[in-house]
Amino acid sequence: MLFIVLQCKNLIADVGDMMSVQVIVEGSMNSSNPYFSSSWRRDFAGGFILDMGVHFIAGLRMLVGCEVVSVSATTSYVDKSLPPPDNISSLFQLENGCSGVFVMVFLLDLHRKQFSFFQVNLVRTKENLPIFVLLAKMKM
Template identity: 65%
Template sequence: MFYKPIGPNVAEVRNAISLYRTLHATGGQAPIWALAENYRFEPGLLKASDLVRDLGDMMAVEVIVELPMEESNPYFSSSWRRDSSFPGGFMLDGGVHFTAGLRLITGSEVKSVMAIARHVDASLPPPDNVSALLQLENECAGVMVMSYSSRTRKVSWRVVGSRGTVEVERGINNGQHGYTVTHCPAKGSPQADFFPFAGVQEELKSFVKDVAKVVFEGKSSTEADQCSSVVEAFRDVAVIEAMLISSQTKGGAVQVEHHT
């Protein structure tokens, strides 16, 4: 298992996946290549995904990320996030998580983006802020705003449908970190439930099960859990890269690559 992001850009990720697939083509058993992107295993986000399916026509999507990357943060001084060969810095490193959440909750791929990125805090690698307009493949439009130089904290996904709204917000409940999932149906009373963080544990359980299936049951590594697959990780990187490219063109529309 490898940690995210799968690579610094789409081109390098595509080459790595192509090389990995040659291992399968030789006829031998290729190793399981799983990416530790725990958001696709978070119970709260999975619950939200289930609720969104019953919202009817999806009309609007909003992702808000305000995460101060201060010196007290253990990730602040990590050298590889500041390396010039890793364009995007914290925006790419963290952005793939929030993109994974977006894609999971909406059940739709991001088709294109129009974005403006800024570099505000000189102590952080550029960019540290981005605001993007998203066009999903289901024809719904949305916005995604990420700031690592903010002084406030908020992480949320909100989906508005013809039959109600579902919102997920990170927070603390009785000393536990997790997500509050609020479902506001068009008819009936709002329902809010709290789900403690469990994505890391769940992804590790999934990986161990996949290894056991290959070792003890003769399964192929291609049958591993798709939630941690290289294709899913590729698509997360592709969305963030499209935002950065769009910003370089002063907000021009950029198509997001989906295929590997």
């Protein structure tokens, strides 16, 4: 993921000022994933959302080149086979004044076999297009 973030950062350098950011992550978690059965992750306060979400936030910070200064979020727990919470929806503000949305969902999906979705949209003054959409078999 680091390589993709660095390449995207280079591509967006000349497309105007940032106005809004949206990050959407959907991860499939099942018993074929080694992380699913690791005992410390199943007992970890914050579940897979906190354990893996920090990496996506780090990528976001690297991509936009500034820090998150405030967050308001809500979580819920739907799939009882996963540790809580299994999804988060949040609003955040960056130090440059830009606001954004971060949504992350983990679900037990035996049919997709760890197929995950990661999308980042940066709305900027000169372009209003997704910076990248990655649909890949990720080791989450």
